[in-house]
Amino acid sequence: MMAEMRGELLLDEPLARHTSWRVGGPADRYYKPADLDDLAAFLATLPENEPVMWLGLGSYLLVRDGGIRGTVVATHGVLKRVERLDDERVYAESGVPCAKLARSCARWGLRSGEFFAGIPGTVGGALAMNAGAFGGETWAHVLAVDVIDRHGRRRCRPREDYAVGYRSVEGPAGEWFLGAELRFEPGDAGQEEIREILARRKATQPIGLPSCGSVFRNPPGDHAARLIESAGLKGLELGGARVSDKHANFIISRRGATASDIERLIRHVQATVKAVHGVELVPEVRVAGEADR
Numbered sequence: 001m002m003a004e005m006r007g008e009l010l011l012d013e014p015l016a017r018h019t020s021w022r023v024g025g026p027a028d029r030y031y032k033p034a035d036l037d038d039l040a041a042f043l044a045t046l047p048e049n050e051p052v053m054w055l056g057l058g059s060y061l062l063v064r065d066g067g068i069r070g071t072v073v074a075t076h077g078v079l080k081r082v083e084r085l086d087d088e089r090v091y092a093e094s095g096v097p098c099a100k101l102a103r104s105c106a107r108w109g110l111r112s113g114e115f116f117a118g119i120p121g122t123v124g125g126a127l128a129m130n131a132g133a134f135g136g137e138t139w140a141h142v143l144a145v146d147v148i149d150r151h152g153r154r155r156c157r158p159r160e161d162y163a164v165g166y167r168s169v170e171g172p173a174g175e176w177f178l179g180a181e182l183r184f185e186p187g188d189a190g191q192e193e194i195r196e197i198l199a200r201r202k203a204t205q206p207i208g209l210p211s212c213g214s215v216f217r218n219p220p221g222d223h224a225a226r227l228i229e230s231a232g233l234k235g236l237e238l239g240g241a242r243v244s245d246k247h248a249n250f251i252i253s254r255r256g257a258t259a260s261d262i263e264r265l266i267r268h269v270q271a272t273v274k275a276v277h278g279v280e281l282v283p284e285v286r287v288a289g290e291a292d293r
Ligand SMILES: Cc1cc2nc3c(=O)[nH]c(=O)nc-3n(C[C@H](O)[C@H](O)[C@H](O)COP(=O)(O)OP(=O)(O)OC[C@H]3O[C@@H](n4cnc5c(N)ncnc54)[C@H](O)[C@@H]3O)c2cc1C
Pocket: 020, 053, 054, 055, 056, 057, 058, 059, 060, 061, 075, 094, 118, 119, 120, 121, 122, 123, 124, 125, 126, 127, 128, 129, 130, 131, 132, 133, 175, 176, 177, 178, 205, 207, 211, 212, 213, 214, 286
């Protein structure tokens, strides 16, 4: 079926190796394409009913312990071109780490992309999630995106084809992002701002420990972290999962933790906050895969 495949195909690849929580069962097939043409050819060979999931840096993904049935396509380390197109526009492929995009913009004298420095994912993940921080968000910069479908067909789509909201992006079904044309402001940019963003993060978040960033969406007019902390949940542990002592909206996983520990802790936090404050917390992290194999 895959005679001309030039990428790397791994069978039963543990996704704990590819997610920032470091938990998650195996993907039946894990494919790291050699390049864009190889990716298109690979997708075209997949059976019609094969489920396909895309993976960037796995920094907003809870893969359950039973793993993923079907094929996972990895972009990190593959689609890594980032280039300046003119004095405002930049093209970034989806496997480019957001931090690299931020640094490149700063080097090219472009402002307003500094917030990408604090997002530990890829451009593809940022496009899928409309990732944002410190007042900036991904889709505020998107002019157009290149996408690929289930059969390996590529096309360019204007921003107008997408309904974009807070951490949500809806577009044509059955397509994934290959890259985006982004606009930034020309001007004296941001090495200093980037340093400040990273310092602020380090001061307020448990950076360096396995997590997925903020687990719950902030409810209108309030902060999930404040509600969790004032419900007395900071530092609470279930199995190998713990509510961070530094930032209560972060869940940290320890060595030996399972996705099921994290899911149980998420449910416990939801139930306790509901009982104490009457507020329903909604997780924004993506959950994928099966509980058991
Ligand atoms: C310490 C920490 C801090 C964080 N801080 C922030 C923050 O301030 N703001 C914020 O918004 N997020 C934050 N995050 C969450 C996360 O980094 C972002 O959501 C990021 O954009 C996810 O990118 P990723 O490449 O890791 O995506 P993944 O976790 O690999 O995937 C996320 C989703 O995107 C899909 N996807 C990935 N690539 C593609 C593609 N090319 N085309 C289509 N779909 C794709 C996946 O299938 C999945 O559904 C933080 C995470 C951590 C660990």
